[in-house]
Amino acid sequence: MLPQDLVASARLRYLGTSAQKARLVVDLIRGKDVGEAAATLRYTKKAVAPEIGRLLDSAVANARQKRQDIDVDRLYVHTAFVDGGPSLKRIQPAPMGRAFRILKRMCHVTLGLGERRASATRPPARAAAGGEARETAGAGTRARPARGRKSPGRAKAAAPATKGARKGGGRKKA
Numbered sequence: 001m002l003p004q005d006l007v008a009s010a011r012l013r014y015l016g017t018s019a020q021k022a023r024l025v026v027d028l029i030r031g032k033d034v035g036e037a038a039a040t041l042r043y044t045k046k047a048v049a050p051e052i053g054r055l056l057d058s059a060v061a062n063a064r065q066k067r068q069d070i071d072v073d074r075l076y077v078h079t080a081f082v083d084g085g086p087s088l089k090r091i092q093p094a095p096m097g098r099a100f101r102i103l104k105r106m107c108h109v110t111l112g113l114g115e116r117r118a119s120a121t122r123p124p125a126r127a128a129a130g131g132e133a134r135e136t137a138g139a140g141t142r143a144r145p146a147r148g149r150k151s152p153g154r155a156k157a158a159a160p161a162t163k164g165a166r167k168g169g170g171r172k173k174a
Helices: 019-029 034-042 049-066 126-137 152-158 163-167
Strands: 008-015 075-093 099-115
Touching: 008 049, 008 075, 019 034, 019 049, 019 075, 019 099, 034 049, 034 075, 049 075, 049 099
Parallel strands: none
Antiparallel strands: 008 099, 075 099
16 A cells, blocks of 8 residues: 555556565665666666666656656655566476476566655765764673684684584595
């Protein structure tokens, strides 16, 4: 169900890919500005990305059609979700007269665009805050040592013996 405060929405039905594969791409653009989302889709190496890019363009066109005075630079992907669709059932012949079932899955993709307020700026980047949080995390009472790469010699010494070596079984060396 779409929220009521959306500027525009668009729906792509019967997309010929599984919902799981489409969700990977839709999750990349949720919450982003329209221009940033379009650039992300343009350079995403997934087969479904161009289809979702056309859906995003359709949603922007719907917003322009609905309100001619809309500022496209303030639009962002407010809602984005993927629902499963019908599956085409096919049969793959198998050895000895058997048959394997093939499901050709489909999905429905829905995008809803919202408009950011003119006074509200973009939210602060989390990367800067995350770096500060990592620096102050070591000052706590239960600070962990910094994790680095293990040296090759240390990794071999710390590795547990194999199951066969512990029980004394396995091949005997001649």
